[in-house]
Amino acid sequence: MSDRAHPRLPAAGDVVLLNRAASVQFAARPIRFRVIRRDERQTYHGWCWLDGYELDAAGDAVERREVFVQLAGLRRLTPRR
Incomplete structure (x- = not known):
């Protein structure tokens, strides 16, 4: 997220992209x-385990x-905050 060697832990409210780099389950469809x-x-x-919402193109939770x-x-x- 920030520095690859020491990434900042995600917090409530953060929006992140999940793709192949995060997990192979997102390789076909980030x-x-x-x-x-x-x-x-x-x-x-x-x-880590994250709980949250998948967002659509408009940024709405789906x-x-x-x-x-x-x-x-x-x-x-x-x-960044």
Whole structure:
């Protein structure tokens, strides 16, 4: 998200692009994703569970999802706070 070696953890309200770099499940069809929360359960180093909404082209929520992604592969679409 920011620096590939030390990515900033996503927070509620962040909009990120999920594509092949985040997880192979998004290789064919990347999605824009608005984070509701980051799950605190233990995972592999550099990975996390995110709870949020898949967004359509207008930025409206179309489906609530829980996704398992690589932090270094997330691309932030919202400005930094």
